[in-house]
Amino acid sequence: MERFIFLTFDGLSRGAVYAAFALALVLIWRAARVVNFAQGAMAVVTAYAAYMVSDAVGSYLVGFLVALVGGLLLGALVERGLMRFVGHANPLNDVIVALGLVLLLTAVVGIIFGGEFRAANQPFDTSAIEVGGVPLMSRYDLFIWGTVATIVVLLALLFTRTAVGLRMRAAAFAPEVSRLLGVNVGRMLTLGWALAAVVGAVAGVLILPTELGLHPHAMDIVFASSFAAAIVGGLDSPVGAVVGGIIVGLILSYVSGYLGAALTPVAVLAVLLAVLLLRPGGIFSGVRARTV
């Protein structure tokens, strides 16, 4: 039972990061109908930037802020400099360009920083706090939960309470009508990519201390798990991304804890396959807007 409780808390922490990553995927999907397969590679770039800066100045917080700003700039750059020029008539075009970007970013990071694992900085202890003799969660887990919860709340406020959030939603759902109503749809798209990249960057920085460390391919499995989370929840649903992230985090934690860590990639694929077969639109796909 103790083990189960420990694995549950561990799964919730991992799930929170997957949720943030899945949220980044959902943000771009809703804004541009593109699955950003480069999200993981982009998070690697910002994580390296954060690592370099925090190592140089000796402050985790400064590195964290660099990841945020770096994500914002990288997301905007990828949209303005690359994705905007991709013909969206065939969805495969976006996928191929995104995969090309993965190869490019991974190669550039590998050339600059080499292929060895680097220990990622962490602001808090990762050893579990025991409650009644049962190890539950670490201070770092609490930091992860707090950060992801803050992101979710801020995004919810942005989209439901602000003019720019309303513009972003309108531009995503009805770009032509939005233009007629004075919304600069291109700018909203750039902002959507930038915001998604920030969320992805934060997720990347958060998960590194719990993994093997920083490496050009550090986000490969994380991205696969988060992609599964987004599919589980439904690519169109921000709430689904959060729930999907938690579900995938828990499943992977139990598989890793009871069956061995080597099986987690298989478990990710099994979850993905099961959802695609049973409910292709994801858990939250039941409520669909009719076209007017």
Next chain:
Amino acid sequence: MTAVLEVDNLNAGYGVVPVLQDVNLTVAAGTITAVLGANGAGKTTLLRTITGLVRPTGGRILFSGADLRAVKVEQLVRRGIAHVPEGRGVVAELTVDENLRLGGLWRKDKADAKKATAEVYELFEPLARRRAHLGHQLSGGERQMLALGRALVARPTLLLLDEPSLGLAPKVTAQIMALLKRLRDDTGLTVLLVEQNVRGALSIADRGVVMSLGRIVMSAGADELLADDGLRHAYLGF
């Protein structure tokens, strides 16, 4: 009367397929001009070209004397042009309130945008009762009210309306036509109305233009068009 909109020798199309051919049109301030014609005549393309959704291949579009061809689509509403597209253009995933807010988001005068929204709720009572409902939960008539109301929040000088009666019950269509007439008479709004409901459109219009195969084949006063039996039979189908 002052011309609000002047279209000179306008040509436009989709790819290599030409649709509009040498279209000339003048819309006077404070009037309703009905654009009539069969399916495929080019009526919708005319509106979409005026607002820049379709790029013209030749000719000029002047709004209050200024050439619109270099103006971005998203800037038009700031200049006083509101376009309610075919199919109504309600954002189905947003609530009634959010759709209306969207109509006035660009406005600097927030107090007036709020006032205009309140006026729309007064004008269309069913919307006031369904503020929190999503666009896709509304009936066809309510969606048309919402699209029209959202355009009015911008307090436009020129309203371009594409098939407002499409799929609506005759009673609702009559209400919308009556409202357009009232807006013209009370506020001086200029309306360019694309309609297949010829009788309804001409009953409130000052002028009518008849399009066929991308060209304007007739332009006259609404009464004159209604009285011309030959024209009605040839182009308007009644």
